[in-house]
Amino acid sequence: MSERIPLTLGRFRFAVQLAMLVLTVWGAAFVGSYVADRLSTALPALSCAYDNSTGAHCVLVPLQHQMHHRVGEVLAKTGQLTLTMFLPVAMTVLSFFAFFFVLNKAFCGWICPLGTVQEIINRVGRRFNLPLHTLSARGTGRVRPVKWLAVLLLILGLPVLAGLGVLSHGWGNPFCDVCPSRLATTLLSGSTEQLGLRDDPLAFTLGAFGNALFGFVIVGALAIRQPFCRICPMLGWNALFQRLSPLRLVKRQHDKCEQCGICTRACPMDIPEIAREHGRRAFAEDCTLCGRCVEYCPDDGVIQLKWGPLRLFASSREYYKRRVKGESPDGVVKPLRFVRKPAAPARSGGDAS
């Protein structure tokens, strides 16, 4: 069996993703019921606090809340720009960073439950040979600012304005109100509550937008890899800190890269820099450290995943040959062969499998 299903980085990552999906959606059964039992309340992945059975909470939840109740409200009461405002925010960011330092943006590519759900859906799309739409370098460049806008507006700006009293309380956690992970994880935990829309006009509008976005994402993921990740404020937030972790993507210059481009085709985020650039610039702001570019680079040691001085995984021609036998760079999985291939007839020499 091990010959038929070799261990690849991709399969290892998928196993980790499934384990993390269980932990982030139903993890309370293992870590405990109460918030104090959670792994963290500042996880760098969309582990939703609306899901009562989750094992951890996403950092964007307390950030919005602190912008709303701490920063906004304290700014409104001038003269209290002290620990009341900064300490909770600093504690959240430090808690987040304690996790982030270890795994960097691998929280997006390996841990995030919504990332895993989108990836599973896309595998279904590949299995049924649905079209795969990729973004050109230009298209990727156009989409990238959306996640920064989401950080500025949905995570920081609108909650602060709600705390200041400029906007109503309903704007206090606008990202959570539209986050597809809220719906994905609560539905996975057996609750339809978050799918329902409240009567209040603002809550109804935000909820309706969030539901439509979720519907678009789960169908769109059949034909686009990681559609929501490209605009996710968590990706933007993590990108702010990506140079501060020892885990990183390293690429050295190679003269074949511009003609090859397989790494970009393998990239679920269609990142053009991984093929064009080298050094720090190859580790682009959209990278989720999934490692597919390393797996699908056909040249030895050109792309590596490193943690500090440690080389965790490096591209190799032999590995690439093995990898494409099981799955093409764009994710088309070749059928597993569980039946022993019969011996080829002496006359034809053809493949009977």
Add this chain to the structure above:
Amino acid sequence: MPALFRRLPLPSPSLPLLLALLLGDVQAQPQQPPTPAAAALAGHDHAHGPDAGKGARPPAAPRAWTRYPLLQVQAGGERGSVNVRALNLPDASLRLLAPESTAESPVTAPATTLGPAGALLRPPSGQGNYHWLSARSETPEAVTVAGTAHYFPNPGPSPTGLLLLRKSELEIVPQPLPREHAAYRESEKWNFLVRFNGQALAGKDVVLETESGSRVRATTNSVGMATVVFPRDTRDTPAAGSHRPAAARFVLAVEHEADGRRYLTAFNHVYRKDPDRERSLGAGAGFLLLGMLGALPLLRRRAGENADATPPGAGHV
């Protein structure tokens, strides 16, 4: 439904769950006097806007809606303190147990006698959120205990160990309590362990009475666990300034006789309106379908697009 789902108090996430993640304290400042149930949740709720945190609400007058003893907890006049009153339990002594307590070293506030005006208490260590409050009245013939769990917005240990500590002869132990900033809610099933001298009591009737007038009876199973379904009977609208669903108080009581002494123990808390009563699932599903329809064109293959879905380069080693 898988057993894993049944283990968890599933359908209780709500918007204010987010508030659980705040580090530190924000005091409540409602815009108008709260309902008794809302007042009992003072430690859970947050006010909004620039006026938040100015002070505590005045205590509401106790209102008898049950014959069982119960504790009414309201925000005290000072930051982090609570005012506790007992109903149907005269001359009781009050105890506040912190979540870091162990059987060997309980962490408690100084014992207080409850007078008509109640008692002002603050968390003994300033650590942890859920604390256990109990009031006890004792005669040679009877022991009456009222208990509740109160949430202080301080970071600290979870209440798992606190709940299992033995606190009186006859006990009702929530298994578990609602997660911080979650709540007991209408139509939900919740488990309560009934113990006497630390041993589970099987086949014992427990009675749930609600502020709205419902009365529900449940019987403990072989391991002393009673499963209670909260009735759909809340009528209140949320307090102004609160973004949580309406709430009502309940008391769960059990009686037992041993060695010629009668024991009565009650646990009281609040439960909230089923949020589905204020949400439209049909509209939500409609917008979900709308989004799905919006993505359908993506599933159409464009002319000359990756028909065989095998990119160049793959398999050409």
